[in-house]
Amino acid sequence: MYTEKFRDILRSSLEKAEENGTFKRERVITSRQGTSVAVEQSGEVLNFCANNYLGLSGNQRLVAIACEILEERGYGLSSVRFICGTQDIHKELERKISGFLGKEDTILYSSCFDANGGLFEPLLTDADAIISDQLNHASIIDGIRLCKAKRYRYSHADLEDLEAVLIHARGARIKAIVTDGVFSMDGEIAPLPGICDLAEEYGALLIVDDSHATGFIGESGRGSVEYHGVTERVDIVTSTFGKALGGASGGFTTGPAEAIEMLRQRSRPYLFSNTLAPVIAGTTLAVIDMIEKSSEERDRLRDNQRRFRRKMTDAGFRIIKGDHPIVPVLFGHLPDDAALAQRFADELLRKGIYAIGFFYPVVPNGESRIRVQISAAHTTQQVDTCVEVFIDVGKMLGVL
Numbered sequence: 001m002y003t004e005k006f007r008d009i010l011r012s013s014l015e016k017a018e019e020n021g022t023f024k025r026e027r028v029i030t031s032r033q034g035t036s037v038a039v040e041q042s043g044e045v046l047n048f049c050a051n052n053y054l055g056l057s058g059n060q061r062l063v064a065i066a067c068e069i070l071e072e073r074g075y076g077l078s079s080v081r082f083i084c085g086t087q088d089i090h091k092e093l094e095r096k097i098s099g100f101l102g103k104e105d106t107i108l109y110s111s112c113f114d115a116n117g118g119l120f121e122p123l124l125t126d127a128d129a130i131i132s133d134q135l136n137h138a139s140i141i142d143g144i145r146l147c148k149a150k151r152y153r154y155s156h157a158d159l160e161d162l163e164a165v166l167i168h169a170r171g172a173r174i175k176a177i178v179t180d181g182v183f184s185m186d187g188e189i190a191p192l193p194g195i196c197d198l199a200e201e202y203g204a205l206l207i208v209d210d211s212h213a214t215g216f217i218g219e220s221g222r223g224s225v226e227y228h229g230v231t232e233r234v235d236i237v238t239s240t241f242g243k244a245l246g247g248a249s250g251g252f253t254t255g256p257a258e259a260i261e262m263l264r265q266r267s268r269p270y271l272f273s274n275t276l277a278p279v280i281a282g283t284t285l286a287v288i289d290m291i292e293k294s295s296e297e298r299d300r301l302r303d304n305q306r307r308f309r310r311k312m313t314d315a316g317f318r319i320i321k322g323d324h325p326i327v328p329v330l331f332g333h334l335p336d337d338a339a340l341a342q343r344f345a346d347e348l349l350r351k352g353i354y355a356i357g358f359f360y361p362v363v364p365n366g367e368s369r370i371r372v373q374i375s376a377a378h379t380t381q382q383v384d385t386c387v388e389v390f391i392d393v394g395k396m397l398g399v400l
């Protein structure tokens with residue numbers, strides 16, 4: 001057996017990760033997901049670190065709908081779609097998303113990671129070029145790696161650099177620009193109008209991954225493309241069901257009919273992986289219905305987010321300005337910022353606020369932060385409590 005030597009090699013890599021601060025530890029939640037959760041060793045805390053933007057993950061109405069669908073459609077499908085077939089609700093969900101986002105057709109995946117992983121290789125060849133924002137999500141990076149197209153990166157959200165790269169890639173048959181709609185470390189919405197202008201000027205395809213936007217950004221929740229009024233200028237959108245849209249799992253790609261048909265024929269995570277669970281397909285249909293019919297959650301989320309930003313700024317904290325429920329509180333201007341952010345997050349948790357500190361090497365040196373994520377399900381009181389605890393800890397650690 002090779003086991004001992006194998007273990008030694010891995011142990012030494014794991015120890016290195018511990019030393020350089022990249023080793024990840026998971027906290028264990030023993031309750032339903034929600035604004036208040038039970039965490040092992042910490043007890044009941046207010047949750048400010050979930051992607052539960054619309055507060056639907058533990059929502060009782062949604063759980064009841066899911067139970068009905070479970071009864072009607074069963075638990076699993078035990079099949080990839082091109083072999084045993086698909087349920088009507090999967091097709092219905094694809095039509096629903098196409099209508100919601102104003103595209104011709106949609107294909108479902110088990111995750112947005114799979115949607116991005118299986119996106120590029122079927123659509124592009126070595127005659128083509130992919131031009132990717134430097135800070136794009138890992139799944140986009142992996143998807144690009146699997147594709148034979150020439151690869152270019154442009155500096156994050158930098159239109160001048162994007163133009164220079166477009167000029168450089170002029171000879172390619174298809175030039176595909178790809179960007180996150182919202183970048184999750186900063187809660188920053190991509191400069192889509194400028195990107196659309198360049199895509200049109202240089203004849204490029206534009207792909208947007210709207211995972212941190214679908215369902216709640218833009219007047220009617222149609223994402224960063226709606227926020228920037230460029231819905232019709234973006235060719236392909238990918239996104240997830242694992243964040244605002246109920247938070248279970250699943251993802252999709254939506255766009256021109258021929259592109260989606262090609263993905264059905266050739267996209268490997270779609271062809272060779274089990275279909276989305278029926279309960280998720282059916283419940284996501286209900287979620288999009290809710291979003292189309294009512295702006296209640298969206299409005300509450302926006303009010304909560306703006307209240308938190310205003311109160312934190314008034315208290316003297318430095319936050320990254322923006323209009324997204326991801327609110328990074330910065331410590332980079334202070335001495336020993338990495339240790340400070342870590343200590344700050346520990347103290348917050350001790351006082352019942354669950355938010356995550358990010359520091360080098362996860363974010364660049366001098367950009368340590370605590371990333372707060374606001375939910376529509378937070379009460380005004382919970383938002384205020386969070387600010388009060390931030391102020392307490394801020395005074396205790398000499399930040400304020």
Ligand SMILES: *Cc1c(COP(=O)(O)O)cnc(C)c1O
Binds near residue numbers: 139210250
């Ligand atoms: C979360 C996220 C994904 C992955 O989505 P899953 O459905 O959880 O796999 C992909 N892209 C971006 C930009 C994300 O934020």
